[in-house]
Amino acid sequence: MQNNRLILFDLDGTLIKSMKLHFLSWKEVLKNFNININETDYYPLEGMSLDKITQFFFDKNNIKYNERIVSSIVKKKKEIYLSKVNKIKLYPFVEKTLVKIKEKNFYLGLVTSSHSIQVNHSLPKKLIKLFDVIISGDVVTNNKPHPEPFLMASKKLNIGYDNCLVIENAPLGIISAKKAKMRCIAITNTNNRFILKDADFIIDNFQDLFIQNLLEFK
Numbered sequence: 001m002q003n004n005r006l007i008l009f010d011l012d013g014t015l016i017k018s019m020k021l022h023f024l025s026w027k028e029v030l031k032n033f034n035i036n037i038n039e040t041d042y043y044p045l046e047g048m049s050l051d052k053i054t055q056f057f058f059d060k061n062n063i064k065y066n067e068r069i070v071s072s073i074v075k076k077k078k079e080i081y082l083s084k085v086n087k088i089k090l091y092p093f094v095e096k097t098l099v100k101i102k103e104k105n106f107y108l109g110l111v112t113s114s115h116s117i118q119v120n121h122s123l124p125k126k127l128i129k130l131f132d133v134i135i136s137g138d139v140v141t142n143n144k145p146h147p148e149p150f151l152m153a154s155k156k157l158n159i160g161y162d163n164c165l166v167i168e169n170a171p172l173g174i175i176s177a178k179k180a181k182m183r184c185i186a187i188t189n190t191n192n193r194f195i196l197k198d199a200d201f202i203i204d205n206f207q208d209l210f211i212q213n214l215l216e217f218k
Helices: 019-033 039-045 050-060 067-087 094-103 116-122 148-156 171-179 207-211
Strands: 003-009 106-111 133-135 164-168 183-187 201-203
Touching: 003 148, 019 039, 019 050, 019 067, 039 050, 039 171, 050 067, 067 116, 094 106, 094 207, 106 148, 133 148, 148 164, 148 171, 164 171, 171 183
Parallel strands: 003 106, 003 164, 106 133, 164 183, 183 201
Antiparallel strands: none
16 A cells, blocks of 8 residues: 655765766866866755756856857756766665665655756666656756755645655755755765754665654654
8 A cells, every 4th residue: 555655855966976977067068168166166056957057157257148058058068967977876775775665655756956868867777667756857947946846746646745755965955845845854975964954854874764764754
């Protein structure tokens, strides 16, 4: 019997070790506009739409841009990322965690600002099949930190926000979840506990979800 509870995972930096590759892809494409970025510039933007990330760096460097330029940069960034995506690995215990959640008969969702083509190339097909709903950045009007991505996921499965639990690794994702009135657990894969302090609970690895019985908390 299906348990009427939905566990929603972010993708980049939560399930897969992809943040470094995203950063290097942005760095490569932006250098053509004499924009130099470092990891501390980029990591706080995780979860933001690709268009808005482009606009952020252009604004920060006082460089004029238009829709055509933004579109071309986003396209090139995705091409660079996809050319190297085969190097991406899962974080420890990811596969076991997803399988165990399905065995508990919870619904499983993936909510990411990455576009669908990136999702399909970043996760093994056997794991993608475990998700009951996938919301990617190219199917929403407003990306994180707006609540729309998480609300869309819950609506598709007709599950109320009070029966949803979000697992995130970044501040914008936490804000998005809290705006959707959903509980949020943060994992310290890419950010420290202070940066993740607005989450309801913080873990250091996926085993903690079961050791501390966090999937059951009310």
